[in-house]
Amino acid sequence: MENEIFTFIARxxxxxxxxxQAIVDLSVFRSYPKGALLLKQGEHSEESYFVxxxxxxxxxxxxxxxxxxxxxxxxxxFAPACTVTKTPSEHFVACVEDSLILISTPALEKAMFEKCPxxxxxxxxxxxxxxxxxxxxxxxxxxxxPEERYVHLLETRPDLVQRVPLQYLASFxxxxxxxxxxxxxxxxxxxxxxxxxxxxx
Amino acid sequence: MENEIFTFIARxxxxxxxxxQAIVDLSVFRSYPKGALLLKQGEHSEESYFVxxxxxxxxxxxxxxxxxxxxxxxxxxFAPACTVTKTPSEHFVACVEDSLILISTPALEKAMFEKCPxxxxxxxxxxxxxxxxxxxxxxxxxxxxPEERYVHLLETRPDLVQRVPLQYLASFxxxxxxxxxxxxxxxxxxxxxxxxxxxxx
Numbered sequence: 001m002e003n004e005i006f007t008f009i010a011r012x013x014x015x016x017x018x019x020x021q022a023i024v025d026l027s028v029f030r031s032y033p034k035g036a037l038l039l040k041q042g043e044h045s046e047e048s049y050f051v052x053x054x055x056x057x058x059x060x061x062x063x064x065x066x067x068x069x070x071x072x073x074x075x076x077x078f079a080p081a082c083t084v085t086k087t088p089s090e091h092f093v094a095c096v097e098d099s100l101i102l103i104s105t106p107a108l109e110k111a112m113f114e115k116c117p118x119x120x121x122x123x124x125x126x127x128x129x130x131x132x133x134x135x136x137x138x139x140x141x142x143x144x145x146p147e148e149r150y151v152h153l154l155e156t157r158p159d160l161v162q163r164v165p166l167q168y169l170a171s172f173x174x175x176x177x178x179x180x181x182x183x184x185x186x187x188x189x190x191x192x193x194x195x196x197x198x199x200x201x
Numbered sequence: 202m203e204n205e206i207f208t209f210i211a212r213x214x215x216x217x218x219x220x221x222q223a224i225v226d227l228s229v230f231r232s233y234p235k236g237a238l239l240l241k242q243g244e245h246s247e248e249s250y251f252v253x254x255x256x257x258x259x260x261x262x263x264x265x266x267x268x269x270x271x272x273x274x275x276x277x278x279f280a281p282a283c284t285v286t287k288t289p290s291e292h293f294v295a296c297v298e299d300s301l302i303l304i305s306t307p308a309l310e311k312a313m314f315e316k317c318p319x320x321x322x323x324x325x326x327x328x329x330x331x332x333x334x335x336x337x338x339x340x341x342x343x344x345x346x347p348e349e350r351y352v353h354l355l356e357t358r359p360d361l362v363q364r365v366p367l368q369y370l371a372s373f374x375x376x377x378x379x380x381x382x383x384x385x386x387x388x389x390x391x392x393x394x395x396x397x398x399x400x401x402x
Contacts, residue, residue, distance in 0.1 A: 062344050069340035084333035091340065124321060127328035131335065132285035138339045139270035139292065142375050143263050174343045 001029050004052045005102060008075050012122055022115040028103040032095045039080055039093040046105045048079035054099025057168055060091045068168040071096070071160060077126070079104075096164055146175045147183045154187070202230050205253045206303060209276050213323055223316040229304040233296045240281055240294040247306045249280035255300025258369055261292045269369040272297070272361060278327070280305075297365055347376045348384045355388070 002024050009015060015023075029052070032038065039045050041061065049056060051072050058070040058080070069091070072078045082089040083106075113120045144152060150173055154161055161169065170177040203225055210216055216224075230253070233239065240246050242262065250257060252273050259271040259281070270292070273279045283290040284307075314321045345353060351374055355362055362370065371378040 058340070060340065060344055067344040069343045070336070079329065079333065081333040081337050084330055090337075120321060120325060124325035124328060127325060127332055128280065129285055131328055131332050132280065132282040134332065134335055134339065135271070136282050136291075138335065138342070139259070139261065141339070141342070142270045142372065143261055143268040171343065 001052060001100065001102075002027065004075075005050075009122065012125060013118060019116045019118070022112060022119075026108055026112050026115070028108065029100065030103055031100045032098070034095055034098050036095045036099075037092060038095070038101070039082075039089050039091075041090060041092055042088045044082065044086075044088055045080060046083055046107075048077065048083055048104040049093070050077040050102040050104065051075065052100040052102055054101070055096035055163055056093055056099060056101070057096050057164070057172075058091050058093050059168075059171075066167075067171045069172065071164060071168070071172055073159065073163070077130070096168065141174065146173065146179060147186070149173045150175070150180065150183050151187060202253060202301065202303075203228065205276075206251075210323065213326060214319060220317045220319070223313060223320075227309055227313050227316070229309065230301065231304055232301045233299070235296055235299050237296045237300075238293060239296070239302070240283075240290050240292075242291060242293055243289045245283065245287075245289055246281060247284055247308075249278065249284055249305040250294070251278040251303040251305065252276065253301040253303055255302070256297040256364055257294055257300060257302070258297050258365070258373075259292050259294050260369075260372075267368075268372045270373065272365060272369070272373055274360065274364070278331070297369065342375065347374065347380060348387065350374045351376070351381065351384050352388060 002020070005023060005027065006015060006020060009023075032054075038049065038056065039047070049072070051074055053074060056072045056078065057068050058072075058078070059066045059068045061067070070078070078093075080089055080091070080093060109119075109123070113123075140152065141149065153169075153173065164172075166180060167177050170180040173180065175183065203221070206224060206228065207216060207221060210224075233255075239250065239257065240248075250273070252275055254275060257273045257279065258269050259273075259279070260267045260269040262268070271279070279294075281290055281292070281294060310320075310324070314324075341353065342350065354370075354374065365373070367381060368378050371381040374381065376384065
């Protein structure tokens with residue numbers, strides 16, 4: 001399981017044997033079945049997630065309805081806002097698929113930084129990268145029309161369209177489920193059948 | 202000018218005299234008039250911004266139209282995505298008001314971290330906080346209706362409603378300008394006149 005982490009970190013820095021050992025010693029892995037809840041609205045939590053395998057979704061319950069706002073798959077990390085604000089969580093986190101997650105907490109991070117100070121630099125760089133990526137995603141969401149958002153998702157994350165049930169994708173894209181069905185039909189009709197198959201596979 | 206920075210950092214850590222001196226030595230302040238462009242689409246840039254006074258907006262030009270996606274005011278910082286991706290910027294950054302900005306670059310950050318390693322911890326914590334704040338803003342944008350987004354802005358950032366021209370606010374809220382005008386009239390009619398005045402002042 002550590003191998004996925006080592007491969008991910010290798011994009012940023014070459015790990016020494018001591019650093020690899022610190023990761024092995026301080027890593028907490030958990031596996032969850034599809035549908036498992038990792039965090040509930042109203043709960044306090046200090047746990048951040050790094051997805052090794054599977055898919056997590058963050059959702060709110062608004063007027064009795066689930067509204068999925070974020071999805072995380074392999075090599076994506078996610079610190080729920082409550083871990084930073086120290087207030088009860090306003091949303092839920094659940095597994096869309098059977099998932100293997102690396103858990104982090106402030107105490108584990110502190111121990112990691114003490115053993116290997118370079119990890120703090122890594123965490124800073126990762127946070128800055130995530131922030132830029134999220135800003136682009138938010139900007140794009142604002143200036144694209146609902147149909148353009150769906151096409152953009154097909155082009156940039158075709159795997160999500162395959163893996164995630166349509167009702168979760170709809171609110172993730174800020175589209176009503178019935179509108180998303182119409183958009184899907186329109187988009188499939190527009191693109192030539194071979195490209196359409198490529199987009200949808 | 203350093204005082205605003207010291208006050209901001211004091212929320213997170215108590216600075217020693219040497220650390221304060223490092224800030225004074227390594228800080229780059231720039232003042233810009235209203236309307237000035239700090240970054241253009243297609244340009245490369247390494248500069249991040251911390252707003253000491255004034256207001257910045259980030260916008261895209263889509264089909265010939267400006268689409269404002271983000272606004273930054275006092276004590277807010279912003280690293281355009283191009284500073285992380287090292288690719289040409291996809292958006293513009295301009296001053297909504299006369300502004301005083303603290304500029305940061307990777308070289309200045311490196312020098313700062315070398316002089317005061319605690320600043321790297323500070324930057325990591327700030328990035329993690331910003332990430333959580335931005336995630337909540339993105340989630341909220343997704344699950345609120347356009348009218349609810351406007352009311353939420355009135356409640357949480359009444360200063361923006363006062364300071365930022367309506368056409369910028371409209372695309373920032375993902376609303377067409379004509380719809381925002383209708384929403385504003387509806388909202389003003391709904392709330393009792395005293396609360397309405399309080400909301401709008």
